[in-house]
Amino acid sequence: MNFSTASDIANVFIESFTSGEVDEVNVIYNRFKSLASQDLMMEKVLPIDFTKDYNVKNYNYDYEPSRESTIQTLMPKHVKVQMWQQMLESYSSEEAARMIAMDNATETLKK
Numbered sequence: 001m002n003f004s005t006a007s008d009i010a011n012v013f014i015e016s017f018t019s020g021e022v023d024e025v026n027v028i029y030n031r032f033k034s035l036a037s038q039d040l041m042m043e044k045v046l047p048i049d050f051t052k053d054y055n056v057k058n059y060n061y062d063y064e065p066s067r068e069s070t071i072q073t074l075m076p077k078h079v080k081v082q083m084w085q086q087m088l089e090s091y092s093s094e095e096a097a098r099m100i101a102m103d104n105a106t107e108t109l110k111k
Contacts, residue, residue, distance in 0.1 A: 001091055006084035013083070014076055017046040029086040030093035035100060038093035043086070045079055 013025045025046040031039045050071075063070045 001087060003080075003084050006087050007080045010076070010080040010083040013045060014079055027083070027086055029090045031089050032092040032096060035096045038096065041089075043082075045082060048075060048078070 016022045017025055024044060026042055026044050028040065028042045031041045033039060
């Protein structure tokens with residue numbers, strides 16, 4: 001597992017979305033909470049929701065060269081990093097589950 005794998009997957013998502021093949025891209029993955037707890041998550045990756053106001057105040061930003069150009073540049077990078085994060089979360093969850101299973105098996109054998 002490496003970033004290039006996440007990047008390749010994200011490229012397929014982006015191509016499918018921008019070509020109109022799909023209207024929305026959702027990813028289902030395991031979010032790592034702790035060794036004993038993982039949550040099954042579904043997150044919408046595309047389209048990115050720009051209507052949410054994440055700032056307490058509304059700032060009027062100037063974009064250069066333009067807002068559209070900035071989004072076109074950053075959107076693929078954002079999706080790739082998001083895919084990488086989701087893959088790492090799933091991998092961590094899987095490793096934690098294996099560790100707990102092996103610990104339980106060891107405890108059972110001791111009895």
